[in-house]
Amino acid sequence: MPSTNPPAHSESARRCYYTWDIHYDCNYRCSYCYFHDTWDAQQKLNRYPGIEHWKAVWDGVFARYGEGHLHVSGGEPFTYPGIIDLIEALLPKFTMEFDTNLSFDAAGFMRRIPPGRVKFCATYHPEFVERGAFLRKVRALWLARYDIGVSCVAFPEHYEELRKLHADTKALRLPLTIMPFRGTHQGKTYPAAYTEDESRMLCSLDAQNAPRSMAFYGKKS
Numbered sequence: 301m302p303s304t305n306p307p308a309h310s311e312s313a314r315r316c317y318y319t320w321d322i323h324y325d326c327n328y329r330c331s332y333c334y335f336h337d338t339w340d341a342q343q344k345l346n347r348y349p350g351i352e353h354w355k356a357v358w359d360g361v362f363a364r365y366g367e368g369h370l371h372v373s374g375g376e377p378f379t380y381p382g383i384i385d386l387i388e389a390l391l392p393k394f395t396m397e398f399d400t401n402l403s404f405d406a407a408g409f410m411r412r413i414p415p416g417r418v419k420f421c422a423t424y425h426p427e428f429v430e431r432g433a434f435l436r437k438v439r440a441l442w443l444a445r446y447d448i449g450v451s452c453v454a455f456p457e458h459y460e461e462l463r464k465l466h467a468d469t470k471a472l473r474l475p476l477t478i479m480p481f482r483g484t485h486q487g488k489t490y491p492a493a494y495t496e497d498e499s500r501m502l503c504s505l506d507a508q509n510a511p512r513s514m515a516f517y518g519k520k521s
């Protein structure tokens with residue numbers, strides 16, 4: 301395994317960095333999702349004006365500000381209708397980054413979109429995919445030279461899976477980001493409810509990001 305793939309975004313991101321919640325919908329329904337109790341309300345916010353509309357919008361942004369980096373999130377971006385066509389159209393003008401559960405057809409993606417200008421923030425969701433299957437997709441993208449990192453939500457019921465994911469990503473020499481759970485579980489509100497031991501454990505699995513995100517959401521390690 302290569303120790304690193306070329307970053308997909310360095311120069312463009314330095315110029316203009318955009319974050320786009322492309323829609324609030326997802327093919328998973330994780331119990332710990334930030335949107336878990338509000339999907340119906342969130343979906344009412346969605347707009348699907350067609351790919352040509354979005355091409356024109358981003359062409360306008362490009363005409364005004366030049367090249368940039370487009371961070372696409374949601375929901376799950378890859379369930380947006382026509383997303384691959386849209387990526388193909390936007391990539392010459394923007395490098396792109398996706399927060400994704402990686403459930404899409406990765407082989408089909410690789411056939412159409414080359415590495416170099418695309419980055420994946422792939423999140424493992426144990427309630428909907430087996431860890432080995434998820435990591436096989438991650439590895440395939442990594443070996444094909446796509447810029448990719450792995451993340452997981454620190455849901456209290458998933459600590460054992462988190463430890464295994466940490467070991468797996470370490471063996472693959474891939475970065476792992478642990479995101480604090482934001483929500484209520486067994487009557488406790490997280491991340492404030494993480495115990496000191498839990499906080500230390502999570503920060504030991506992701507020394508780079510977890511302490512900062514815990515502090516940001518009000519739970520010091």
Ligand code: SF4
Pocket residue numbers: 326327328329330332333334335374375376401425
């Ligand atoms: S994959 Fe992400 S957006 Fe979809 S339900 Fe799970 S946490 Fe929510």
